Amino acid sequence: MIKVGIIGATGYAGGELVRLLLGHKDAEIVWYGSRSYVDQKYASIYQNMFQLVDASCMDDNMEALADQADVIFTATPQGLCASLVNEGILSRAKVIDLSADFRLKDVKVYEEWYKLKHAAPQFLDEAVYGLCEINRESIKGARLIANPGCYPTCSTLSIYPLVKEGLIDPATIIIDAKSGTSGAGRGAKTDNLYCEVNENIKAYGVASHRHTPEIEEQLGYAAGKQVVLNFTPHLVPMNRGILITAYASLTKKVSYEDVKAIYDRYYENEYFVRVLDKDVCPQTKWVEGSNFVDVNFKIDPRTNRVIMMGAMDNLVKGAAGQAVQNMNLLFGEDEAEGLRIAPMFP
Amino acid sequence: MIKVGIIGATGYAGGELVRLLLGHKDAEIVWYGSRSYVDQKYASIYQNMFQLVDASCMDDNMEALADQADVIFTATPQGLCASLVNEGILSRAKVIDLSADFRLKDVKVYEEWYKLKHAAPQFLDEAVYGLCEINRESIKGARLIANPGCYPTCSTLSIYPLVKEGLIDPATIIIDAKSGTSGAGRGAKTDNLYCEVNENIKAYGVASHRHTPEIEEQLGYAAGKQVVLNFTPHLVPMNRGILITAYASLTKKVSYEDVKAIYDRYYENEYFVRVLDKDVCPQTKWVEGSNFVDVNFKIDPRTNRVIMMGAMDNLVKGAAGQAVQNMNLLFGEDEAEGLRIAPMFP
Amino acid sequence: MIKVGIIGATGYAGGELVRLLLGHKDAEIVWYGSRSYVDQKYASIYQNMFQLVDASCMDDNMEALADQADVIFTATPQGLCASLVNEGILSRAKVIDLSADFRLKDVKVYEEWYKLKHAAPQFLDEAVYGLCEINRESIKGARLIANPGCYPTCSTLSIYPLVKEGLIDPATIIIDAKSGTSGAGRGAKTDNLYCEVNENIKAYGVASHRHTPEIEEQLGYAAGKQVVLNFTPHLVPMNRGILITAYASLTKKVSYEDVKAIYDRYYENEYFVRVLDKDVCPQTKWVEGSNFVDVNFKIDPRTNRVIMMGAMDNLVKGAAGQAVQNMNLLFGEDEAEGLRIAPMFP
């Protein structure tokens, strides 16, 4: 039985970790960390867990936690994990960080985009970027996993094969992303009130969103050179789901079958990536609650561009689900344990 | 392995049966019946099932199905199951009917409220009303299960204990119910278009909804006499969920603790009924995707009434989940097999 | 030109006052009061008003305001208006209070339900309850208007005629109400976040909501005696709209035509109350953005009850629209000036 501690268990990603781990046959949550609700019954905050979780919330004490847990998930704001982690902790427990602290290898890039001094740059080299479909082998032996951001997961998996194969010009990549509101977290802000989000759509963080360098870094590995791109997120009136629509110019004449064959080759053994049938556009509802990413593409011969699309549940494959997938790899479990959940429709 | 056939597999309740049965360790779907989509890939209709279900849709041939399946679910409009079922079929397979055909014992009441001639009244006596928490023992030996309606399930479970204990006057019961839109089915009707339902709430079927006599019959068993009540359903802009708010006059002076003790006594061994803590109102979101019914109550000393509340997912406990629960009872399975799903939030 | 000052101009009701008054041919807003946003451009808070409102927000200074305005709207939390109003202010400007401070004639009832000491009980007698359809004549000469609550407006207008005519027994009245989320205000609370409200419905304030005594008082005037009733509000995932479904026992045998004739008689000259055709249920969407209240009823001969229904936009007839209607009466304007807005659909 893997003993699991969660720091930030009452945020939306933390709550999703609890939901998923309750269905995992080899994991047991021993610590529901939540600074804001210490000593309150976890199920009084998330009533969906009434009679399923009996524990109360505990403080964010990573030192104490490292003694009791085999793995620690940090589902907390940027900066917290880096400020808490140290050699002693990493020698006792695996750490899967759902924040951005260890996703970018270049500390300067982190500090520039996040406007934060990095508290533990010494672990940046060691940390493994936990995009399982791409870094599976390195993940297995890691101590510290940087769980990918929601937008970067969906964007990278949708675009990576065509960059890697040199089929698109990386300098032409434009990613237009749409996210449900759970991605904004559970903080009580006016902007996230029901009446402000409902019946509304807007772009935000235009040309400045922090997930931009993360996507650029990952696609840069595929391209073998630096990638600079446009990424524009939008807030959509729905709870869950991310859809990305990406555009890039083709570097050569290709047919539908050519491109389909590439996606199939990259993902034929990937349970969680579904390459859809011709002309079927991904929809966030078709993956809701599951760890799947649905991808597809369309070639536009008029403009010589390819439109790449990906849909995913931002709280599952975009956060908690991928974190559990990483945990499974770290502990030699079946990678899909606890994650064989069919999407819920409607 | 229980071999399952579904007639009406492409409606919302049918789709939910597929989702739940995929997670059942001892069940296998052998027939995806859907008259409208014969020979089309099931996963092309419900893309959430892409790569999870490979089968194509088949006709609604109950005779053929009875040879291949151990149990047949009919998730079809009123009248169809009654027109297809017969002794030969029942002798070969169990039938769990999600329509209303076998819910009302009195054929005259059925024909009056449903404006349909009943095609198989000879099975009304034999059919067992599949409200597991109340009829568990009779269900176990049955051949034909009348799976309860969504509103009646939520209403009956919320009110039953206080009627049975004589704590409320049945003649004063008023049920004000609110349902998500999946309850209206997947038929293409103007009234159910997104723009007609969104940002809107309305009552419908006022003083004439067909679930009224079903609730009255069940509460009548508890009261030991005929019950006549008001039931008003409302359409709410959300996909899933039913909330009922019921009112009745108390027959004697009781304290919170008295009433709580009754609910606890009736449901302490019922995994799927959760009696909430004092002053916590049931919310549909807290049970979404699960087979739970959350119930609670509030005494109003000013009016000497008790307000009873219940929340449930209409497609799970209100349809497919309860049908699987019935199947488990019929085949000697753990009653919760395939149904230990934590509610999804948000 | 009526010079208007608004205290609380950046709440949802305040914002709606601005929207409506911009369309009023004889009114001009001279003061956009908002403690939280002093000196910020009003249109930077409510971007819908970009290029329509040039003013900046000002403090909640009622004394200064009384010198500049003919009428002051207070769209503020309970207690504020009572704490600011005084003889000097009332002698210079009319005050229309959208809070509950002057709605209840009995100060003890106010203090018990609102858990607040009333700061200006000396004006309770003078204040006129601004339900225009019922108190039109008294409103015309008033200095201080208690603008009715949203639920009480919809409930009273839906039920009043049948109580007044003695057709229903007031002791049997049960009001089950459903409201959009703008009724909860613009405060940044976790409970009102998009992800908490969306795809969810719940009751709240069961047997304890503060609008209960307000409805009881108004229906009490109709009954000629004290009325005690049940009122249960529910939060619905939509921005605007209130629907009430009310139940009461009939005191005598009546036909549809009898009851319809009563509603018609009470409302035939009321522009803003629409008695719908037989069997048409009120829907909140049909009145969105307008000052209309749609009412209808259904007799249930089985239970000898009548079900009364009313739909309204909580921010218009339930707040700002009724406030403008009151202003029109106070200043001898056409009562519907600025309010002849057709509902927007969809």
Add this chain to the structure above:
Amino acid sequence: MIKVGIIGATGYAGGELVRLLLGHKDAEIVWYGSRSYVDQKYASIYQNMFQLVDASCMDDNMEALADQADVIFTATPQGLCASLVNEGILSRAKVIDLSADFRLKDVKVYEEWYKLKHAAPQFLDEAVYGLCEINRESIKGARLIANPGCYPTCSTLSIYPLVKEGLIDPATIIIDAKSGTSGAGRGAKTDNLYCEVNENIKAYGVASHRHTPEIEEQLGYAAGKQVVLNFTPHLVPMNRGILITAYASLTKKVSYEDVKAIYDRYYENEYFVRVLDKDVCPQTKWVEGSNFVDVNFKIDPRTNRVIMMGAMDNLVKGAAGQAVQNMNLLFGEDEAEGLRIAPMFP
């Protein structure tokens, strides 16, 4: 008084025409055409118009209509207007066609993208594309107006100035558009059911949507050469609103102020186009119910692209509002008559 006839009065755009024209001081609707509801009360279809519209629906008889009306709006599927219009009609009444029949000057392009034979190509030359901000003078004298599509209106107004000024390379334009569901019309299709659209987002018509050539033609006039671009619409779970996010490469080094000055110059006298302040992203909710288009832009120096954004109500400026604006121009009215409606929030 302008006598108005509407063909297709019970679609969403038709309904919006009715709402807007009821508030127009010089217009009177004399014909509510709706083939599907002939002889039914208009207000029984659109209950928001109860007691506001007394008329019944009439057939789509354009010949009869031309005798009674000064202007005919056709809010009907593609092909109908072209099949009905003729010289006799145009000599008696102005025609404002809300369908696509007369938007594209090249009949071959029309027939290729719409898969329809054009029934009246002889009027293509005469028809004026009714984008008022750009073609104001030609509109004034026209007999036949091609009211622009929703996406083209928002896209063209957002992008036009920078193409016209040569600041962006037209070959690099990519438009990612998001629309509320009313754009899909009121037809009863499974895809537009509440449960299919709610909590979901998807792209559709990828690289094949019919509004593509319309946008290309209009931007082509600005560029002075043929423009080929990518346009991808998405369906968003909301009733109203279109947001476009457009990307293009800058042709020279420009500052924020340079670009802002261009937008200001083009739109400073345009009441309905609001160029927002720096860093304020357009949101559909801020224009809901109004005829405004909110535009803004952001320069990304990292990629040398400019991101252009526009938000609009698809049923108003994207359909009925713009049609009324065209009518005002045709009849010498104040261009904003009936359209000075403040957006509704929330």
